Structures are given as structure tokens and as C-alpha cells.
Amino acid sequence: MKTFAEFGLEPKVLQAVTEMGFEESTPIQAKAIPIAMSGADLIGQAQTGTGKTAAFGIPLISKIPPEEERIVALVMTPTRELAIQVADELGKLARYKGIRTLPIYGGQDIGRQIRALKKKPQIIIGTPGRLLDHINRKTIRLDDVQTVVLDEADEMLDMGFMEDITTILSLVPEERQTMLFSATMPPNIQKLAQQFLRNPEHVSVIPKNITAPSIEQIYIEVHEREKFEALSRLLDMESPDLAIVFGRTKRRVDELSEALQKRGYSADGLHGDLSQNQRDTVMRKFRDGSIDVLVATDVAARGLDVSGVTHVINFDLPQDPESYVHRIGRTGRAGKEGVAYTFVTPREIDHLHFIERVTRQRIARRPLPSLAEAIEGKQRVTAERLIEIIQQDDFAEYKGIAIQLLEQYDSVHLVAAAMKLLTGEKKDVEIELTPEDPIRAKKRRPDIRSSGRRFGGAVGGYGGRNSRSGGRGNGYGGGRGGYGDSGRGYGRSEGGRQRAGGRSYGDVRRSRGWSEE
Numbered sequence: 001m002k003t004f005a006e007f008g009l010e011p012k013v014l015q016a017v018t019e020m021g022f023e024e025s026t027p028i029q030a031k032a033i034p035i036a037m038s039g040a041d042l043i044g045q046a047q048t049g050t051g052k053t054a055a056f057g058i059p060l061i062s063k064i065p066p067e068e069e070r071i072v073a074l075v076m077t078p079t080r081e082l083a084i085q086v087a088d089e090l091g092k093l094a095r096y097k098g099i100r101t102l103p104i105y106g107g108q109d110i111g112r113q114i115r116a117l118k119k120k121p122q123i124i125i126g127t128p129g130r131l132l133d134h135i136n137r138k139t140i141r142l143d144d145v146q147t148v149v150l151d152e153a154d155e156m157l158d159m160g161f162m163e164d165i166t167t168i169l170s171l172v173p174e175e176r177q178t179m180l181f182s183a184t185m186p187p188n189i190q191k192l193a194q195q196f197l198r199n200p201e202h203v204s205v206i207p208k209n210i211t212a213p214s215i216e217q218i219y220i221e222v223h224e225r226e227k228f229e230a231l232s233r234l235l236d237m238e239s240p241d242l243a244i245v246f247g248r249t250k251r252r253v254d255e256l257s258e259a260l261q262k263r264g265y266s267a268d269g270l271h272g273d274l275s276q277n278q279r280d281t282v283m284r285k286f287r288d289g290s291i292d293v294l295v296a297t298d299v300a301a302r303g304l305d306v307s308g309v310t311h312v313i314n315f316d317l318p319q320d321p322e323s324y325v326h327r328i329g330r331t332g333r334a335g336k337e338g339v340a341y342t343f344v345t346p347r348e349i350d351h352l353h354f355i356e357r358v359t360r361q362r363i364a365r366r367p368l369p370s371l372a373e374a375i376e377g378k379q380r381v382t383a384e385r386l387i388e389i390i391q392q393d394d395f396a397e398y399k400g401i402a403i404q405l406l407e408q409y410d411s412v413h414l415v416a417a418a419m420k421l422l423t424g425e426k427k428d429v430e431i432e433l434t435p436e437d438p439i440r441a442k443k444r445r446p447d448i449r450s451s452g453r454r455f456g457g458a459v460g461g462y463g464g465r466n467s468r469s470g471g472r473g474n475g476y477g478g479g480r481g482g483y484g485d486s487g488r489g490y491g492r493s494e495g496g497r498q499r500a501g502g503r504s505y506g507d508v509r510r511s512r513g514w515s516e517e
């Protein structure tokens with residue numbers, strides 16, 4: 001895979017890339033960056049967590065002269081959190097060039113945004129609604145925009161932003177470069193592309209070379225009323241570093257995050273009815289690890305990149321396969337490992353199979369964790385915490401009392417009692433959630449064969465991988481393509497706090513695109 005120096009980047013951009021810990025380009029970057037640098041329009045598709053942001057960000061930033069003072073680039077995203085995150089990532093890439101990025105999104109004080117606009121950012125990253133607001137107030141002018149990026153374009157369409165996007169794009173000069181990126185490309189995206197892109201190059205990372213995230217996928221069959229108990233046990237058993245739990249509705253998210261808090265988990269909720277302040281606070285707490293469990297609606301399904309997310313749990317089955325893929329794609333990013341659990345009620349099994357068919361992905365069934373497994377999981381975490389403290393060797397002031405206690409009590413009893421004290425922080429509060437209706441199976445049968453070409457989704461295979469469950473059988477064409485042994489990773493050089501270090505391309509489990517939905 002190419003190093004970033006091979007793209008002929010100017011030193012200031014290259015320095016920023018290096019400082020972000022990127023060593024090699026990801027496959028979508030290797031393909032898209034040269035085309036985007038040539039100025040061509042582009043449709044880019046590659047799996048979640050494979051660096052699409054930098055794939056458009058690096059060329060975008062490279063194009064802008066440092067002395068530029070006008071808004072010359074516009075990026076649109078479906079959600080506020082994503083606008084903030086993309087602005088942040090582009091800001092890092094542009095740091096040494098002195099180019100400024102500004103996120104513009106609803107819910108934030110518009111006066112504050114107008115003041116920030118006076119500092120002459122060259123790149124605006126925004127959600128369509130608030131962008132239009134500024135355009136109407138004439139606080140944002142698009143006359144000089146030369147590059148437009150639609151990130152998660154399919155989701156923006158789904159959210160009903162077509163009209164807003166059309167209006168916004170009609171105000172951008174026709175002489176421009178337009179790029180469109182997403183992990184999923186349902187057919188309606190073609191309409192958008194035809195309307196707004198000129199002879200776009202399709203860049204999709206075909207399974208043979210894809211650097212897919214390595215996500216172990218599991219489902220658990222549970223009755224609606226057992227779900228919360230199942231979640232508690234799962235969290236106890238797995239003790240995720242960071243987990244995202246997806247619920248179907250805002251009410252569900254509120255009830256669930258409250259219930260988790262009552263049980264003693266460090267959890268909080270995110271959905272569209274919260275104030276922007278609340279949303280920002282929750283995201284900040286999740287990013288800095290002061291909460292471990294983020295409970296969210298699909299507002300968090302797209303694009304969010306939080307390092308250290310080891311688990312995604314679909315408390316409620318997602319509505320469609322796209323949503324499934326984006327949700328689980330919040331883990332297993334940048335070559336790291338992740339696990340996705342999906343709760344399925346008996347009446348929803350058909351819908352799960354539908355998702356499996358469309359994604360051409362087998363999801364393994366697991367039994368509900370037993371109480372014993374949950375307890376063992378909790379105890380294991382407590383033991384790990386104890387051992388960590390022993391290794392830190394910073395408890396001299398406790399030694400006196402330890403010696404005294406050991407004179408009176410048996411050592412096993414003492415340690416067991418201390419463990420109980422430490423482990424028993426979860427409270428056995430009775431929880432009752434308002435039941436959600438089951439998702440009904442789609443009647444349509446996905447036409448798997450015809451889906452391949454349009455989105456670069458030639459049938460891929462599960463690469464063999466030693467998962468924690470001991471490896472699952474190959475689903476389809478596992479031997480195809482020989483991408484399983486390159487042994488090269490694109491994980492960041494500094495290594496995050498994720499359990500597994502950077503993983504390599506060789507760990508790719510599956511890869512494909514689809515178009516059925």
C-alpha cells in the first residue's frame with residue numbers, strides 16, 4: 001500500500017498526516033486521493049472505518065492556497081456530531097497549512113457561528129438545514145466554492161435533505177469538483193449523482209483488496225421483556241472498554257440509559273430531542289471515557305469515529321441493512337478489532353435473515369449469557385483491576401492495615417471479601433422498559449446477484465480470522481482473492497486504548513457492497 005509521501009503531498013500536509021499517526025494509506029485513500037487531486041468528480045465507497053474522511057480531506061486541503069480568504073470548500077454531513085468530527089479531522093490535516101475549518105450545525109447559537117465566520121474559514125462543514133439558514137442570512141456565500149463533498153450522501157437523502165441539498169448546490173458555481181462518500185450506496189444515490197456530479201469516477205474498494213474492519217458479528221435471541229437483563233449480563237460478561245448500545249426510539253434511549261445508570265453502569269443517552277449542549281456533553285464524556293456506554297438512536301450510526309469502542313450492541317434490531325452496517329461500523333475501525341451483538345426477538349428472526357442476505361454476511365447465533373457467566377465476567381474485571389493496582393505498586397499506606405487483618409483472618413477470606421466489595425457495585429434494581437414493537441420482515445427478496453457491480457460489491461468472502469469465539473466457518477468464497485496474508489496494517493502508530501493493537505489487512509473478515517435496499 002502506498003505511503004502518503006508517494007502521493008506527492010506538499011510537506012505541510014504530509015507533516016500533518018504523519019503526526020496523526022497515519023503511516024500507510026488505506027485502500028480507499030490509495031485509489032481516491034490521486035483521482036481527487038486531479039480535480040475529477042468522484043463517488044467513493046468503502047467500508048466503515050477505512051478512512052474516507054482523509055480520502056477526501058487530503059485532496060481538498062491540498063487544493064487550497066494558504067493565502068486564501070474565501071470559503072472555497074463545503075462539506076455536508078447528515079448529523080451535527082459528524083459535522084463537528086469531520087471539521088476536527090480536516091482541521092488536523094490542515095493545521096500546518098494554516099487553513100481553517102468551521103463546523104456549522106443546528107442547535108448551536110447562530111451568533112456564535114457568525115462571529116466564527118468572520119475569522120474567514122476556508123472550509124465549512126455543515127448540516128444542510130443550518131447551512132441554508134446562513135445562506136439566507138447572507139452570512140455564508142457560496143460563490144467561491146470550488147469543492148463540495150457530500151459525506152454519507154445516502155443518509156442525507158433518507159433524512160429528507162434532498163431539497164435542501166439541491167438548493168445549496170444550485171448556489172455553488174458549476175465549475176467545481178463534487179465528491180460523494182459513503183459505506184453504503186443504495187440506488188437512489190444514482191439520482192443524486194446524475195444531478196450533481198459531472199462524469200464522476202466511481203471509486204469503490206473491491207473485496208479483494210478491501211481493508212475491512214474486523215468485526216465479529218453475533219446475535220442473541222431474546223424476548224422483548226428479557227432484553228434489559230440480557231444487556232446487563234452482556235455488559236458484565238464482556239466488560240467493554242467503550243460500548244455503543246443502539247435503541248430504536250428516543251423514548252427507548254431515555255429509558256435505557258436511565259435504567260443502566262440505576263444499575264450502576266456509567267452510561268448516558270444521545271438522540272435528536274436533546275439540546276445541543278446535552279448532545280455535546282454526552283459525546284465529550286464518551287470520547288474522553290468518563291462514560292463507558294453510549295446509548296443512542298441511529299443519530300450515532302453514521303460516521304462517528306470514537307477510538308476505543310470495542311462493542312456495539314443492537315438492543316433493538318435496526319430497521320434496514322444499511323443501518324445495521326453503519327451501526328456496527330462504529331467498532332472495528334482503522335484496522336482494530338470489534339464485536340457487534342444484536343438482540344433479536346423471536347418474531348424478528350426473519351428480518352435478521354433479511355439483513356444477513358442483503359449484507360451477504362452470516363451472523364452467528366449465541367445463547368444468552370448465563371448469570372454465572374455474567375458473574376464470572378464481573379469478577380474477572382475486578383481481579384484485573386486488583387492486579388493492575390498491585391503492578392502499580394502504590395499502596396504503601398494500606399500495608400499496615402493489611403498486615404493487621406491478615407493476623408486475624410484467613411487470606412483467602414480477606415481477598416474474597418475485598419473482591420465482593422469491589423465487584424458488588426451494580427445494584428439489582430428492578431427495571432421495566434416500555435416494550436417496542438417488533439420490526440417486521442421485508443417481503444422483498446434481495447437480488448443478490450445483480451447487486452454486485454454497481455457498488456463494487458463483487459461477492460467477497462470471509463477471510464479466516466481467529467475470532468475470540470475460536471473462528472467461524474467460512475461463509476462464502478473464503479479462499480477468494482488471497483488478501484488474507486499481506487500482514488500489513490494501517491493502524492495508527494501511537495496505538496490507542498483499544499484492547500487490540502493495530503490490526504492488519506490480513507485480518508479482513510468480509511467485504512462487499514450491496515444495493516438492494
Ligand SMILES: Nc1ncnc2c1ncn2[C@@H]1O[C@H](COP(=O)(O)OP(=O)(O)OP(=O)(O)O)[C@@H](O)[C@H]1O
Pocket residue numbers: 021022023024025026029046047048049050051052053054182183302303304305329330333334490491492
Ligand atoms: N491511513 C490511515 N492510517 C491509520 N489510521 C487512519 C488512516 N486514515 C484514517 N485513519 C483513521 O481511521 C479512523 C476512521 O476513519 P474515518 O472516520 O475517515 O472512516 P470512514 O471510512 O469515514 O468510516 P464511516 O463509513 O464509518 O464514516 C479515523 O480515526 C481516522 O483518523
Ligand SMILES: [Mg+2]
Pocket residue numbers: 052053151303
Ligand atoms: Mg466517514
